[in-house]
Amino acid sequence: MDDLKFGTRNKRGDWTPNEPAKTAPLFVFPPRPLAVLKWLPHYFFPYNALFFLSAWAWWLWVVPDTETMRRLAWGWVLWLLAVNAVAVFLWYFAFELRLYIRRAQGTRFKYNARFPADTPSDVFWFRSQNLDNMLRALLSGVPIWTGLQVLVLWAYANSIGNWLSWADHPLWLAVLCLLVPIIHETHFFLIHRLIHTPLLYKWVHSVHHNSVNPSPWSSLSMHPVEHLLYFAPILYHLVIPSNPVAALFQLHLAGFGAVPGHVGFDRIELGEDIAIESHAYIHYLHHKYFEVNYGDGLIPFDRWLGTFHDGSKEAEARMQERYRRKVARLNARRAATAPDTAS
Structure with missing residues (x-):
């Protein structure tokens, strides 16, 4: 595909989309019903629908039966850990292999023209961003993901929480699943x-921001404290009326859904004239500028609080003025x- 039909490339080779980043047309006044209807397919496809289906797949084929989960035992806990680790490796590595190892797209649609493997740095383990990020994801992220998953499934098996069945409460559970991305955001x-x-950034979040030029494995490259905070929304399902599938969806949205936001490409090519939008630009700008775009744009928190950066020159000027006032x-x-x- 010719990415210059959709954006521009500067002298360094960095690519920028023609259209500024936009937030979803929700929670705006006056309401924009036609814009919401036009946007709705993007809410479902491809990512939210995919992670909802993966949650069902886990429930049907991975999660043990209720009787087994009533007791905490190494057998089923290690089984879930192994499945989660393999799934994370395959999902993340698929993006890494195509875009960063084979470099099948070259730098088409790539925000930062450099590839992390070409710029070793002492801030990473073994001076390698890719290896550092992968090890942090697998050695800390997946175990904490699995630990919270085990806790919630054990609670479900022991009737701890307000658990509902799909047969008795299909409407509420459908609404809850629609709200899962909003809860996550x-x-x-x-x-x-x-x-x-300042304190938490220095000791916790700076690990994630070492990846100024993020790639797929950067998605879960975090300090263990951040992993715990990041995956914590599954615990909400111990309080609200819920179902294990909705709880797993909440977890999968965080775990698998982090990849598109860190992929580093605006579009992922599937063929000569076919590409899927990654929706990565808003979060890429956060990694680039640090103090903008704390959310992903589903809810316009950053617009409301004056920290939204859409990639335009006007947004750049506003950010610099905010920095000037801060200094x-x-x-x-x-x-x-x-x-x-x-x-």
Whole structure:
């Protein structure tokens, strides 16, 4: 595909889409029903529908029977850990292999023209972003993912929580599954702002931001504390009336759904004239500029709070002005607290 029909490339080879990033037409006033109807297919396909189906697949073919899960035992816990690890490896590696190892698209639709493997850095284990990111995902991310999954399934098997059946409550559970991405977005925005506070950023979130030029494995390259916070939304299903499939969907949306936002390409080519949009641009800009786009755009939190960056020159100017005011406040504070040496 000719990516220059959809964007521009600068002298460094970095690609930028022609259209500024947009947030979903939800939670806007006045309401825009036609825009919502036009946008709805993007809400379902391909990612949310895929992760909902994967949650059903886990429930049908991976999760043990209720009687087994009533007791915590190494057998079924290690089984879930193994399946999750294999699934994560295959899903993440599929993107990594095509886009970053074989480089089948070259730099078409790639925001940052450089490939992480070409720029070793001491901030990563073994000076390799790809190896560092993969090891952090598999050694910390998957075990914490599995631990929370085991806890919720054990609670379900022991009737801890308000669990509903699809046969008795199909309407509410369907609505709940529609709300799962909104729950994820809200939780993600709140914990993301939290871990951008100076202390937590230094000791926790900076691990994730080492990947300024993110690639698929960067998705789950986090400090264990961030992994715990990131996967925590599954615990909401112990409180709200829910079903194990909805809880698994919540987990899969976080675990598998992180990849599109970190893939580093605006579109993933499937053929000569066919490509799937990654919806990665908003989060790519967060990795690039750090203090913008704390959410992914499903809910316009960043627009409401003045931290949205759509990639345009106007947004760049607003961001620089916000930085200037921040520096001015810090300098004024330092001046006010500095000892008076005039005497």
